Amino acid sequence: MEARNEYRKGLWTVEEDRILMDYIRVHGKGKWNRIAKMTGLKRCGKSCRLRWINYLSPSVKRGDFSEEEEDLIIRLHKLIGNRWSLIAGRVPGRTDNQVKNHWNTHLSKKLGIKKGKTKTNASLPSLSRKLGKNPSVPMESNSEPPSDCTCETGGKTMVEDGSQTTFKFASTQEITEDNNCGSSLWFSNDDLNLLTPYLMEPLDGYSLDFVLDGL
DNA sequence: AATGAGGTCAACCGCCCAGTT
């Protein structure tokens, strides 16, 4: 049983960062709850994980958001709502926390959206959880699409065959889209770098109903 | 120069799910 108030809270110090970095350098990521025991760091596992993901990880991009990034976030938010981790996974180098903060402080203002709980679309808790578990497209993924261009994503599958890209779901429903945008419906970060301005256009017209139906 | 208001963003919280024991 853990003693209460064993862990520190609040902003991380340089020394704490160094301890965490050293631990990860030696042991790698994961098993966050062991860090306090092994290093004496007075931080809980969750706090360590968050500090690494949001700040210390070398893959995290610092600085202002570019127009391209903002455009992509706006498009994705329009499509899937407050699914910050999913959106962040499509914006290379940005974390869900960064995207969420940037939306709440800049973009919602820019778009004239009043802050509040968005009950639209994928903000529904059930969908949120289901779509959130998406191991095939990790945040730091730079992977290439497999040769047959099939992508399993949380019960739905994207299949590319020649001129068409088809969304297949666990149910019988299918969505087919003319493949005017090449293979841009494959959501790898590399592709996003190249195709960001065009990526979301074919998705803009979709009602989220088809996503919900497929779950 | 002092100070209060508003903005920003790192960090925390509570909940949930998946995997393991």
Place this chain on the structure above:
DNA sequence: CAACTGGGCGGTTGACCTCAT
């Protein structure tokens, strides 16, 4: 199969910063 553990998520908080007065 239940309990436990690790990890992930979105929402919220609060310390710090900036700026107007």
